[in-house]
Every structure is written in C-alpha cells, then in structure tokens.
Amino acid sequence: MTERIDDIEKAAGTLRAGGLVAFPTETVYGLGANAEDAAAVSRIFQVKGRPPSHPLIVHIGGAAQLDDWVEDVPETARLLAERFWPGPLTLVLRRSRRVPYEATGGLETVAVRVPDHPVALALLAAFGGGVTAPSANRFGNVSPTAADHVRAELGDAVDFVLDGGLCAVGVESTIVDVTGEAPSILRPGGVTREDLEAALGRPLAVPSTSGVRVPGQHPSHYAPRARVVLVEPERVVAEAEVAQRQGRRVGVFLPPSLAGAPVEAHAAVAVPGSMDAYARGLYGFLRELDQRGCELIIASLPREEGLGLAIANRLRRAAGPRPERL
Numbered sequence: 001m002t003e004r005i006d007d008i009e010k011a012a013g014t015l016r017a018g019g020l021v022a023f024p025t026e027t028v029y030g031l032g033a034n035a036e037d038a039a040a041v042s043r044i045f046q047v048k049g050r051p052p053s054h055p056l057i058v059h060i061g062g063a064a065q066l067d068d069w070v071e072d073v074p075e076t077a078r079l080l081a082e083r084f085w086p087g088p089l090t091l092v093l094r095r096s097r098r099v100p101y102e103a104t105g106g107l108e109t110v111a112v113r114v115p116d117h118p119v120a121l122a123l124l125a126a127f128g129g130g131v132t133a134p135s136a137n138r139f140g141n142v143s144p145t146a147a148d149h150v151r152a153e154l155g156d157a158v159d160f161v162l163d164g165g166l167c168a169v170g171v172e173s174t175i176v177d178v179t180g181e182a183p184s185i186l187r188p189g190g191v192t193r194e195d196l197e198a199a200l201g202r203p204l205a206v207p208s209t210s211g212v213r214v215p216g217q218h219p220s221h222y223a224p225r226a227r228v229v230l231v232e233p234e235r236v237v238a239e240a241e242v243a244q245r246q247g248r249r250v251g252v253f254l255p256p257s258l259a260g261a262p263v264e265a266h267a268a269v270a271v272p273g274s275m276d277a278y279a280r281g282l283y284g285f286l287r288e289l290d291q292r293g294c295e296l297i298i299a300s301l302p303r304e305e306g307l308g309l310a311i312a313n314r315l316r317r318a319a320g321p322r323p324e325r326l
C-alpha cells in the first residue's frame with residue numbers, strides 16, 4: 001500500500017513537472033498531462049500521433065470543481081453530474097479561460113469528467129488540478145484496458161505508468177453535449193442512453209451510425225491491425241470459413257447464440273452474453289486476435305440497447321474505411 005501511495009506521489013510530481021502519466025480509469029487507460037500546461041498538452045498529441053484539432057477530456061477530482069473549468073453550467077449538467085459522477089460520463093460545456101486551446105482543439109467548449117477509479121481519483125487529489133487525457137493509445141488504434149497495453153504501445157514515450165489493473169467498464173465514457181437547447185449524445189459509452197433518459201425524463205438524440213458528429217472523429221477508429229468485417233450473426237461462421245479457405249488468417253467473434261459451435265478459423269473468441277462482460281472484454285479481444293496474427297476479423301453487432309449501443313459503435317468504427325492502412 002505504501003508503494004501505491006509513493007507511486008501516486010511520483011505520478012503527481014511528474015504531472016507538475018510537465019510530464020505525461022498514463023493512468024487507469026474505469027473505462028480505459030488515459031494518457032494524462034496537466035490541463036493548464038499547454039506544452040505538456042501538446043506533447044500528448046505528439047505521442048499519440050493525434051491531429052491537434054481533436055479535443056481532449058479534462059479529468060477532475062469531483063463535481064465541486066466543475067465551475068473552475070467551465071462557464072455557464074446549465075441545470076441539466078448539474079443534474080447529470082450529480083447522478084453519474086464519478087462515472088463514465090463526459091459533459092461538454094463552455095470552456096473557462098483556465099483551459100488552454102491546446103486541450104480543446106481551438107473550440108470554445110470543453111469536455112469534462114470525474115473518473116470512477118480509486119487510482120485516478122487518488123492521482124487527481126494528489127495533483128490538485130485538472131488532467132487532460134485521451135485514451136493512452138496511438139491515434140486510431142484500439143484503446144488500452146490494461147497497463148501492459150499502454151506499455152506495449154507507448155513504451156518510453158510516457159514518463160510514468162500507474163497500474164490499476166483491468167478497466168471495469170472497458171469502453172470509453174458517454175459524451176453528452178449540454179451546451180445547446182437539448183442535450184445530445186455525441187459518443188455512446190459506459191453510461192447507457194436508457195439511464196441518461198431516465199435521469200433527464202426525456203429522450204436523447206444519438207449520433208447516426210455512420211455519423212461523424214464529435215469533432216475529430218474519423219470513420220476508422222478503435223481499430224485493430226486486422227481488418228474487421230461485420231456480418232449478420234448467423235453468417236459469422238460461414239463467412240469466416242470462406243475467407244479461411246481462401247488462405248486468409250481469420251479471427252472470429254463467435255456470438256453467444258453460436259457458443260461452442262465448431263468453426264474452421266485461425267482463432268476465435270467467444271463473445272460473452274452479458275453486455276457488461278462484452279464491453280469489458282471488447283478491446284482485449286481485438287488485441288488478442290491481432291497478437292495471434294489474424295488478418296481479418298469476422299464479427300456481428302449486438303443489439304443496440306444498453307451497453308450494446310457503445311459496443312456496436314466501436315465495432316462499426318473498427319470496421320470503418322482506413323485507406324492509409326489497407
């Protein structure tokens with residue numbers, strides 16, 4: 001335990017000195033910098049290979065700090081913060097001058113959240129300020145849900161890695177824009193649309209499936225090296241076997257309805273029937289099939305309700321066009 005406290009102090013010191021710290025959250029690992037240090041924030045973009053126009057999320061230690069980072073907090077935002085923080089919900093609000101443009105991609109709005117992870121909260125408390133952090137992976141790749149994923153992908157480019165074990169939620173936070181007349185979901189994630197609608201007592205707009213509504217979203221994202229192809233669940237085995245017989249190394253996401261079915265493929269993962277477990281495992285499954293040398297991943301979409309909405313969103317984008325890598 002003392003080691004852990006030491007680590008938190010070292011990590012907070014690294015942030016104060018302008019360094020980058022990878023840290024666990026309940027969703028995925030973040031690559032953090034002092035939100036008020038424009039040079040440190042710029043380094044995040046270099047390390048990730050992320051275009052500077054893609055805004056970052058500012059992580060804070062509690063809802064009480066919200067007013068330090070944003071202007072004009074509407075009632076809706078207070079209600080959602082009260083109900084879902086700490087937790088996998090990010091609110092987009094008008095930025096205060098404290099937030100440098102480097103963190104917002106030049107926008108007048110800023111994304112803020114309070115992560116629900118003891119290590120992240122300890123880091124934020126020890127540091128005292130806000131920590132801007134995207135997911136700790138190279139731009140466009142699968143997000144990390146374990147410290148080893150971060151070390152394997154970013155290595156020495158990060159000054160300090162805090163290890164908090166496996167992320168419990170496994171997909172990124174839900175992003176809700178509360179700057180307009182009606183709140184809208186910019187990215188589905190760990191807080192479900194149903195829970196948000198119940199809290200607000202009104203239906204919420206969700207991005208169209210092909211939609212590129214969050215600034216800086218590209219069609220291909222959350223993508224493994226292998227090409228991802230989505231088919232109907234009942235076609236998964238047949239499509240995989242056709243490609244495998246053509247000499248491709250095929251990885252299969254075997255849907256729960258086909259659990260235990262024999263499939264002629266290079267590698268297969270059994271998709272959990274529970275959406276919680278599927279979300280928790282999703283990025284690890286994609287990494288595993290990459291590691292096993294699959295060139296192609298055949299998968300199907302879950303029902304788009306509950307966490308299934310976020311899972312389907314990530315799978316669609318993993319399968320999106322990526323001219324530079326094909």
Ligand code: TXA
Nearest residue numbers: 027029030055056109110111134135172173214215216
């Ligand atoms: O769960 C998460 O949200 C994780 C953990 C580390 O907190 N973070 C994460 O960050 O997923 P990142 O950078 O991979 O995704 C942040 C998303 C981007 O799609 C970005 O476009 C959007 O948040 N975003 C940030 N600021 C925004 C703003 N002012 N308006 C609209 N979208 C914004």
Ligand code: MG
Nearest residue numbers: 134135136143
């Ligand atoms: Mg990301």
